[in-house]
Amino acid sequence: MKDNTSRLVMGSLLRSPNKPVLGDDEICINRASLFENVRRQAEQFQQSGLKPDQFVVLMCDRGVAFWTELLAAWVIGAKPICIERKISDEHAASILEMTNVSKIIGADESSTVEFAGLKKLISTFDPTAEAGDLHECFSSLPFVDDDAMPDMAGLIFTSGTTGLPKGVPLTHRALNFNALSTGQRLQLRPRDRLLIATPFRFISSISHFLVTLMSGAAFFGSERTMMIKDLITILNDLKISAFGGSPFHMQFIAMAGEARLPSLRWAMSSGDHLRPAVINQLADSFANLELHVVYGMAELGGRFCELPPQYLSDKAGSVGYPINGFEITTRRGDGSRCDVGEIGDIYVSGQLGFDGYFRNSQANENVLGQMGFLNGDKGFIDEDGFVFLSGRSDSVFKRSGLKVSAQVISDALMSLDGIRDAFSSSEEDVLEGRVPVAYIAWQEGHEMESGAIAMELRKLVPVNHIPARYVSLPDIPRTGSGKVDRRKLAGLIETLQDLT
Amino acid sequence: MTVEENIRSILSAEFGLDAENIVADAPIFSAGLLDSLNSLRLLMQLEGHFGLSISPLDVSLDDVDSIAKIVETIERLKN
Numbered sequence A: 001m002k003d004n005t006s007r008l009v010m011g012s013l014l015r016s017p018n019k020p021v022l023g024d025d026e027i028c029i030n031r032a033s034l035f036e037n038v039r040r041q042a043e044q045f046q047q048s049g050l051k052p053d054q055f056v057v058l059m060c061d062r063g064v065a066f067w068t069e070l071l072a073a074w075v076i077g078a079k080p081i082c083i084e085r086k087i088s089d090e091h092a093a094s095i096l097e098m099t100n101v102s103k104i105i106g107a108d109e110s111s112t113v114e115f116a117g118l119k120k121l122i123s124t125f126d127p128t129a130e131a132g133d134l135h136e137c138f139s140s141l142p143f144v145d146d147d148a149m150p151d152m153a154g155l156i157f158t159s160g161t162t163g164l165p166k167g168v169p170l171t172h173r174a175l176n177f178n179a180l181s182t183g184q185r186l187q188l189r190p191r192d193r194l195l196i197a198t199p200f201r202f203i204s205s206i207s208h209f210l211v212t213l214m215s216g217a218a219f220f221g222s223e224r225t226m227m228i229k230d231l232i233t234i235l236n237d238l239k240i241s242a243f244g245g246s247p248f249h250m251q252f253i254a255m256a257g258e259a260r261l262p263s264l265r266w267a268m269s270s271g272d273h274l275r276p277a278v279i280n281q282l283a284d285s286f287a288n289l290e291l292h293v294v295y296g297m298a299e300l301g302g303r304f305c306e307l308p309p310q311y312l313s314d315k316a317g318s319v320g321y322p323i324n325g326f327e328i329t330t331r332r333g334d335g336s337r338c339d340v341g342e343i344g345d346i347y348v349s350g351q352l353g354f355d356g357y358f359r360n361s362q363a364n365e366n367v368l369g370q371m372g373f374l375n376g377d378k379g380f381i382d383e384d385g386f387v388f389l390s391g392r393s394d395s396v397f398k399r400s401g402l403k404v405s406a407q408v409i410s411d412a413l414m415s416l417d418g419i420r421d422a423f424s425s426s427e428e429d430v431l432e433g434r435v436p437v438a439y440i441a442w443q444e445g446h447e448m449e450s451g452a453i454a455m456e457l458r459k460l461v462p463v464n465h466i467p468a469r470y471v472s473l474p475d476i477p478r479t480g481s482g483k484v485d486r487r488k489l490a491g492l493i494e495t496l497q498d499l500t
Numbered sequence B: 001m002t003v004e005e006n007i008r009s010i011l012s013a014e015f016g017l018d019a020e021n022i023v024a025d026a027p028i029f030s031a032g033l034l035d036s037l038n039s040l041r042l043l044m045q046l047e048g049h050f051g052l053s054i055s056p057l058d059v060s061l062d063d064v065d066s067i068a069k070i071v072e073t074i075e076r077l078k079n
Helices: A005-011 A031-047 A064-075 A089-099 A134-140 A172-186 A203-214 A228-237 A247-260 A276-285 A361-367 A406-414 A450-458 A486-493 B003-015 B036-050 B067-078
Strands: A020-023 A028-030 A055-059 A079-083 A103-105 A119-121 A152-157 A167-171 A193-196 A218-221 A242-245 A266-269 A290-297 A302-307 A326-331 A344-350 A372-381 A387-392 A396-399 A402-405 A419-429 A433-442 A469-472
Touching: A005 A031, A005 A064, A005 A172, A005 A203, A020 A031, A020 A064, A028 A031, A031 A064, A031 A134, A055 A064, A055 A152, A064 A079, A064 A152, A079 A089, A089 A152, A089 A167, A152 A172, A167 A172, A167 A203, A172 A203, A172 A290, A172 A302, A193 A203, A203 A218, A203 A242, A203 A290, A203 A302, A228 A247, A242 A247, A247 A266, A247 A276, A302 A326, A326 A372, A361 A372, A396 A406, A396 A433, A402 A406, A406 A419, A406 A433, A406 A450, A450 A469, A450 B003, B003 B036, B003 B067, B036 B067
Parallel strands: A020 A218, A055 A079, A055 A103, A079 A152, A103 A119, A193 A218, A193 A242, A242 A266, A266 A290, A433 A469
Antiparallel strands: A020 A028, A152 A167, A290 A302, A326 A344, A344 A372, A372 A387, A396 A402, A419 A433
16 A cells, blocks of 8 residues: 555544544644544545645645645545745745646635635635544545555755745655654653744744644644734643753753643754754753753654654754664765764765755756665764764754855845845854854945845745844955955955945 | 834834834734744834833734734733
């Protein structure tokens, strides 16, 4: 029988129909409701003409309905393209061009005009609908036959920090394998209630969803903007025992502490390494918090490395060691393996389930080869096999768990009037891990205030690319080849005048 | 400068928002002009400008989601 992620997930939920299984800020449904909603939606998809191996755009920002529609699409062998509601027109147009998708679910008047020509499918989601018997409902689900079942489970997109987002094909095999392997390491309990506060289109969110349901626990997701107080409120209101978020969220959790979050017993940080200071803060503010740090990528179907709680103090700053089925090597520019502790390019091999970006042979040539998948991060492996990240090989870094391209910032600065030369890099920041800094050489008489520069940049780059600091320099020192001479720049910085 | 003018100045200088043209009641965070990653930095700026001690644990999104609401929150904390 071919892999079908819905069959695996729903097949693990065939008992306890009244047990809560899925929720958001406003509603929570039980297993009987999940099964009935998936059945109704799968039938609706079929009636609307959605066929196996066809793409369908699935809009996020719609709470529980999104997850039932995702499972229903998988039941009939359709391939959801999971995207955010505020997708740019340019990105939407590129999706249409690369996939020829013709149907969409979850669109409204705020959706991009590029999707106006797609056939709108009806969402049948009804939180009050419940299946009478889980086994009967499961048997009646219109699972696609094996001969029509595609390997691909859908498309998600990279952050697109250095250009248009790249399409990452998810396969049922990779999703299933990753969820099962990760689940063994994370050890969620059936009585757990897990909350994520990350966009649903992220592989991290999808992975949490699968692992949580396969563990028999209940999954809650919220995509709304939250301050710490809001996060505390939702964690307590929903009686959440497990929380998955970015390193930035972990800082929120540490600030709140056990006294304000008495039900929280488990937390998982993903997106970047967790700074030792935050680990220590969490240890101080919680007596028995089980804290996991994971390292994952959309290309690998979820997580491929995890730092278990028992190693947090000895290996603070590490992202752990590979989960079953994956191997990580660090290599020099010539492809030879690095020595222990030597920084190199990170390659992932093993049961990847990733054959390349969707219709992007140029990108695939750069990242896939005999040594595995070159994931763009740099790091080293210590004597015990633990992986430590030390940055990116392409001027990309993480700000609060989200990728930022210093090159994109430099290019945007160079496009502004009055700037003779500009360069962006990153620096450590107590709040956000790393933040961008802009170094600017002005044309005479054109110097601008930092707020005015930021206002112009906002028109060109995402919010998380706005520099935290602007530094005026007489010149940006460059080598003969035009690259920034970082050593000379460091010398100049000592005498610089900070605009802020 | 009034409290509102100070807040508009912070939003312009620190976050690059075209704050002079933002309607006082218009949402800032829930409209996507700022995101939760900016929240702690905003509170730090407000603390510094107004000489207040603001615990992030006491401020919800609703307290800072528009210029008018930030003014209300600052006035409340001052008192």
